[in-house]
Amino acid sequence: MKLHAVVLPLLLCVAGTAIAASPAKPPTEPPASAALHGDAQRPAEAAGWVRSELYFGVGEESGVSARAQTEAISDAQWKAFLDKEVTPRFPDGLTVFDAYGQWLFRGAPEPNRLRTKVLVVLHEDTPQRRNDIEAIRLAWKQATKHQSVLWAKQAVEVSF
Numbered sequence: 001m002k003l004h005a006v007v008l009p010l011l012l013c014v015a016g017t018a019i020a021a022s023p024a025k026p027p028t029e030p031p032a033s034a035a036l037h038g039d040a041q042r043p044a045e046a047a048g049w050v051r052s053e054l055y056f057g058v059g060e061e062s063g064v065s066a067r068a069q070t071e072a073i074s075d076a077q078w079k080a081f082l083d084k085e086v087t088p089r090f091p092d093g094l095t096v097f098d099a100y101g102q103w104l105f106r107g108a109p110e111p112n113r114l115r116t117k118v119l120v121v122l123h124e125d126t127p128q129r130r131n132d133i134e135a136i137r138l139a140w141k142q143a144t145k146h147q148s149v150l151w152a153k154q155a156v157e158v159s160f
Helices: 003-021 075-086 127-144
Strands: 046-060 095-103 112-124 150-158
Antiparallel strands (some): 046 150, 095 112
16 A cells, blocks of 8 residues: 555545634624623713612412402503503613512411512612602502512613
């Protein structure tokens, strides 16, 4: 067997592997930076903002014990509440998630479960904005006779 009959296929195999393993052509644009960038209408970065989450019970899950039963809130009632109480206070936008909450009363054999709407609003952390959140919570409790609306908030960095 001649040497070139063995070496040539071996060289072709090595060359093919090298071509397949070579890195992809670098991108023509530089990678995006991790910095926050704004648009023409909004600030690039806004300090002193918070993310407020409000948890509203809207109806029972099937199998809920009588202790937690409340009158279910229809989608139309929920949207009317958003239109009347929330949107005028936060016209720049909000997000709503469908969820369910559960809790176990001491000594109860099974947890109570309640369909829930989670309202998320990003806003400046000012006395006026906090008053707006409290007004929304109060309006819900008055409209539904519910005992509470959970409010969770945390500092956030935002960019529009």
